[in-house]
Amino acid sequence: MSKITPEFDITQVVDAELSKLNKSVKSIESSLELIQLLRLVGYGLLLLAFFDLVEMFIPPNFMNPAWEFQTMGQLVEKVAVPLIGLVFVFSGKRDKRGVWETRFVALLSYLTLLVGLLFILTIPWGIVNTIRLHNTNVNQVNTQSTQQVSQIEQVENQLKQATPTEIENFLTSQNRSLEGRNPQEIKDQILSELAQSKQRIKTQTAATKASGRLRLFKSSVKWNLGALVSAALFISLWKGTVWARRKA
Secondary structure (H helix, E strand, O other): OOOOOOOOOHHHHHHHHHHHHHHHHHHHHHHHHHHHHHHHHHHHHHHHHHHHHHHHHOOOOOOOHHHHHHHHHHHHHOOHHHHHHHHHHHOOOOOOOOHHHHHHHHHHHHHHHHHHHHHHHHHHHHHHHHHHHHHHHHHHHHHHHHHHHHHHHHHHHHHHHOOHHHHHHHHHHOOOOOOOOOHHHHHHHHHHHHHHHHHHHHHHHHHHHHHHHHHHHHHHHHHHHHHHHHHHHHHHHHHHOHHHHOOO
16 A cells, blocks of 8 residues: 655745744844843943043042042942943944944944053053152151150150159149159159150051051052053953944
8 A cells, every 4th residue: 555645735834934034033123122222221321430430520639649549549440330331332233223323333432442541541640649649648657756756755855854843843733742752763654654655656657657558559459450451341342343433
C-alpha cells in the first residue's frame, strides 16, 4: 500500500510567517519607545547637572584655593549624573530623531571632548591647590600654636621674676593660701605645669598638622584620580559617537 502524504497548506505557512513578522515589528516598536524614554530621562539628567553646575559657580571665588579645591571635588563627585544622561541621550543613534535633535546631539558629542580635556586640566589645578591649602593650614596651626606658647612664656617670665611676697599676694588675691608651703615650692610647681602645657601644645600641634595633611592628601588623591577617570570616560563617549558628528 502507498503512504498518503498530507497536502501542503501554503496559507498556514504564510500565517505563521506573518505572525512572526508582527511580533518582530511590535518588539522593534517597544524598543524604540524604550529608547525615546531613555532619551527623555537623559535630557532631564543633563538639565539637573546644569543646575548643579550653575549652583557651584555662582558666586565664583577664583584665586581662593579652598573654594577651587572644593569646587573641583564637587565636579568629580557629581560627574556620574551627566555621564548617565549622555549615554541615555546617545542611545539609539540617529533613529527617530528630528533635524534639531540631530544637530543638538552632534553638539553634545563635541562637548564631551571639551569636557574631557577640561577634566584633564583640573588635575594640575587640583595638585597646585593641594599644596597651597597644605601650606595655609600649616601656617594657621603654627600661628595659633605660637600665640599660645608665647602667652605661656610671658606668664613664665613674670613668675620667674616674682618674689615670694608677690606670689603670696597673688594667691591671696585669688582667695587661695600657701597652705603651709614655701612660696618657692609653689612657684616651681606652677613653672612645671606651664612647661607641661607648652609640651602638650606642641604635641597637639604636630597631631593636628598630621591629621590635616592626611585628610587633604586623601581628598586630593580621590578627586584627582576621579578627574582622570572622568576625562577618560568623556573622551570615550566622544570617540564612540562619531555617528553623531557625521552629516546625514
